[in-house]
Amino acid sequence: MKIVVCGAGQVGSTIARHLANEGIDVTVVDIDAAQARRVDESYEVRGMVGHASHPETLERAGAREADMLIAVTRSDEVNMVACQVGYTLFRVPRRIARVRHHGYLDPLSRALYSADQMPIDVVISPEVEVANGIARRLRTPGAFDTVPLADGRVQLLGIHCDTVSCAFVGKKLSEIPQIMPDPHLLVVAVVRNGEAFVPAGADVIQRGDDVYVVTEPNRVDRVMAFFGHEERIARRVVIVGGGNVGLNLAKMLAREAPYVRIKMIEHSRERAELVSRELGDRAVVLHGDALDTEVLEEANAGSAETVVAVTNDDETNIFSSVLAKRMGCKRAITLVNKTSYEPIMPSLGIDAVVSPNAITISTILRHVRHRSVSALYTLREEFGEVIEARAQEGSKLVSGPINKIGLPEGMLIGAVVRGDTVVIPHGEHRVRAGDSVIAMVTYKSLKKAEAFLAGSGGDER
Structure with missing residues (x-):
């Protein structure tokens, strides 16, 4: 190719x-x-x-x-x-x-x-995709990442295991069914001290871990509660930056969540006036520097549930988020382009990081992957992807029970969708041709994973 x-x-x-x-x-x-x-x-x-x-x-x-x-x-x-x-x-x-x-x-x-x-x-369109991603995070406030898959029938959640009430800390993944009856979830990836890995049943969840979980949308609140997150949906949001991302996000919130009170801070007077005209009475637009505490106070950032910083400048986004949190804002969602900043975000108290480049890369790679792949989401640039793929007739994936087909190390099946039925599979489960499969695949095992997806027609892209 x-x-x-x-x-x-x-x-x-x-x-x-x-x-x-x-x-x-x-x-x-x-x-x-x-x-x-x-x-x-x-x-x-x-x-x-x-x-x-x-x-x-x-x-x-x-x-x-x-x-x-x-x-x-x-x-x-x-x-x-x-x-x-x-x-x-x-x-x-x-x-x-x-x-x-x-x-x-x-x-x-x-x-x-x-x-x-x-x-x-x-x-x-990265700006539209980023706005959509932030809107999803606002709907699931305890998650730092949330991605719908299989036409919305499966949800991928990124969850911080940092609360004292997380029921799974210190427990093996194999013990989750004993703690949470009928869990209907699967942990597909763990990030610990900056290093990501695909877990096995014997792995123990530690405080400070970031875990990626596959579940169904109607079980999200229950899953979040067992991980110690019961945050309420934000009703007061401050958006820092009135560019394309900020404007798209404000329009989405005004349309889909009219109960949310929106205040926006924009540094450029000309842009602030344009955005104000676009949004009308759906948001209050302030002209000023979000790094100025007086401007943040005017926006009532301290009493907001969430600040969303989406200017074109990483440093402005990071420091305005930190200032707002120190003033009392409960949560910060921050747009960051530089991957080198990612490891320090948790130590600064930033709850969720959004990367336009990662979203763009995920979208493009989906169209390069094997023909059966219909959706793809990159989990950390050097680690791997969560993919949604259609099981092909004649592929190794449908050749027997999951625990007998020899899945490559670094590939984990998180969910199987057959019609309207979502299954969180066990080892004895068989995937059938035509099923949609949600799988975690590391980049090291990507070629072997594509060989598993290839049906009788060969490894087509």
């Missing part, structure tokens, strides 16, 4: 690294010579300098032989035109573009992306 990636920023370079590690032929194009050289020298990929939407650049990058073009430069227009050139001149079969400007994302603009107009197979 050959893929051309346009853009050598954090998203483009991370995608290129993932794909190269899987043995895929990757060429990365960037107009910045230093960026292109860094990618070329750091990873097993070819980095080249050039304008990503120019035909001669794509020709040199090998677009004529490419199976996919992924355009994630900083420019929406370059990404869109690169897909157009890739299709019209080189007939690249699959084209993915990151598009940020809301004007291009309006439902009325969707006709732009049809095959006879500007043929883009997948349009990714």
